Amino acid sequence: MNENKRLAEEVFSLIKPVDTYAVDEILQKELQNLNKKIIVLDDDPTGVQTVHDISVYTDWTEDRIEKGFSENKSMFFILTNSRGFTFSETEKAHKEIAETIVNVAKKKNQDFIIISRSDSTLRGHYPLETKVLKETVEANLNVRFDGEVIMPFFKEGGRFTVDNVHYVKMDEYLVPAGETEFAKDRTFGYTKSHLGEYVEEKTHGVYKAENTLYITLESLRNLEIDRIEQQLLSVENFNKIIVNAVDYVDVKIFVIALIKAMNKGKNFMFRSAAALTKVIGGVSDKALLTREELVKEESNHGGLVIIGSHVKKTTEQLEELKQSDAVEFIEFDVHLVLELEKFEKETDRVVQLTNQLIREGKNAVVYTRRERLDLGEGKKEEELKLSVKISDAVTSIVKRLEVRPAFIIAKGGITSSDIGTKGLEVQRATVAGQVRPGIPAWKTGSESKFPGIAYVIFPGNVGTKTDLKEVVEMLSGKPILNR
Incomplete structure (x- = not known):
């Protein structure tokens, strides 16, 4: 058990540092080009663990979603609590939510993106939730989703993705997620830690690990923004995009390339932990509450x-x-x-x-x-x-x-x-x-x-x-x- 664990310090020491100030400057400019309302569907209430001064709505009536769209903030959360739902309850809820979002977006004439925020240790109704969201939005709006971004990185909880493998930090070691107690979850269990293989396992081979697109740490740390943008522009047929990350700077670099690709007409669905929401929502750091x-x-x-x-x-x-x-x-x-x-x-x-x-x-x-x-x-x-x-x-x-x-x-x-x-x-x-x-x-x-x-x-x-x-x-x- 845990024979594939790695010493965290050793792993992190091999990753090239990057000028975070320069990245922040580019990100701020790029975020101003993102004219989309960000709607985060949270399968339990812990997804707000990186943000502040953001609204969370606990149901998805049209009135509530309209309020979210009307706020001057770029992002709001809807708590679905779907991790406590059965398969059919989850399917029904996500269909309702997607239909209501589309109705409100049409009324407001406002573009949007949906982030399906779930557990940083890969538990939850995947791929069901994003599949239902994709199909429902496509059926009700003249839009096609080119790809699905998968980013379970969550620094505060010690969840890191390196060489396409997702790890949980335990003491000084990085343990592959598939070898932890979380992978043995009776409802949402899995065996694979390599995220491409995890996708293949969860989709029963519909999406193969070998065909998955991987955004590497090398590419991110070398600031290959144009290259990453080109990778994203090449994605089609709802193929999966695995993003490696060990720090917020990796998310920021990815989001810069992502916004560029979206502004060229590409549409993505997102399955992520809480780090992506903070970065794409432009949420600042804040001291711990007293x-x-x-x-x-x-x-x-x-x-x-x-x-x-x-x-x-x-x-x-x-x-x-x-x-x-x-x-x-x-x-x-x-x-x-x-x-x-x-x-x-x-x-x-x-x-x-x-x-x-x-x-x-x-x-x-x-x-x-x-x-x-x-x-x-x-x-x-x-x-x-x-x-x-x-x-x-x-x-x-x-x-x-x-x-x-x-x-x-x-x-x-x-x-x-x-x-x-x-x-x-x-x-x-x-x-x-x-x-x-x-x-x-x-x-x-x-x-x-x-x-x-x-x-x-x-x-x-x-x-x-x-x-x-x-x-x-x-x-x-x-x-x-x-x-």
Whole structure:
């Protein structure tokens, strides 16, 4: 296992440095030539982990998409939460979204691009989502998509693409994504780390690795912008374009060539992690958020932390948080979902205790039982349906809060989406920024259950071992003491 891992320092030392100031200057000029509204479809709420002062809409009604088009910002996000959907639900949602985007774009006479933002460790409904978007837009608009750009690079989470292989940084090593726990995902698993081979695997051979177009680090670092533009101009028949990247400068150089190609009439669909959205949306860097920016009103109430993700990193962060005296823990035995009456009683117990702790000024940490519910082989859809029931119960904790917490943190993509949309009933939120690299915070809209509350969306697979503890400490405004 992990026999193909590489020492990160060695890999990065071989990559040619580049003048980032010169690249930034060219990029700024090129972004002014991009007269398209950028619509990012986010399959869970963590995709805003690189941006700030950007709107996130939690549904895709025509009114909501029209509002997004009318904003003076070049980009807005629509939270689909499709990673928690079945195949058919995903298909239906993406068809609806694409049709509505086309209707609004026609009404506004505005050009657009769609970015399908998904997991930086390659999990999600791929190739389904971009295929449905492509086919629906083409059927309703006089446009043809020439290619699909695939860029899972996400520096803040330690995801790098080198020599067309996608890696996850673990300690000092780069481990091929296909050899990590993420590749074993019961719903979205895969075996290939080479992105061309990943595409071939996921499309069942419809798109071959050997025919895929690769944008190399050498080409990017040598500033071969014209050459990359020519590569993009040559793409046809929705062929796939793999972009190698180890730093934001690689994304910037690629985007310069991309805008040039688009302005010559080429159309692309995008499947990317969060780095591309920041660069193509022209979003500036921003310092990490402070407590003063997030917790405006002094409250005697405690905060709420809900932990649903089961990845190894989340469990490590939970164990670290358990060393603190500033939080009270409630384990939610979600395995009782198999016995309805017992599950309802357990949910009631958790809700009652959560309200009590927050009212008493204590930070309540609700975490789901750590072992995964495993129904055995060939039960993917059944497991997904049970996980939706569990998610609904977790969400009901927030729905049934009788007191306003000082802050809310949700750990895990699907968990944070359901809490945002169903628990807090957010229709539109503004991304305030990040509390730690790759860990975003929303300010909820006036329509939500707790208007203007700081809602931290903590991805399951992001952050150091101590980040969760430190974020709780920062938002509490009180030191977390080790036992």
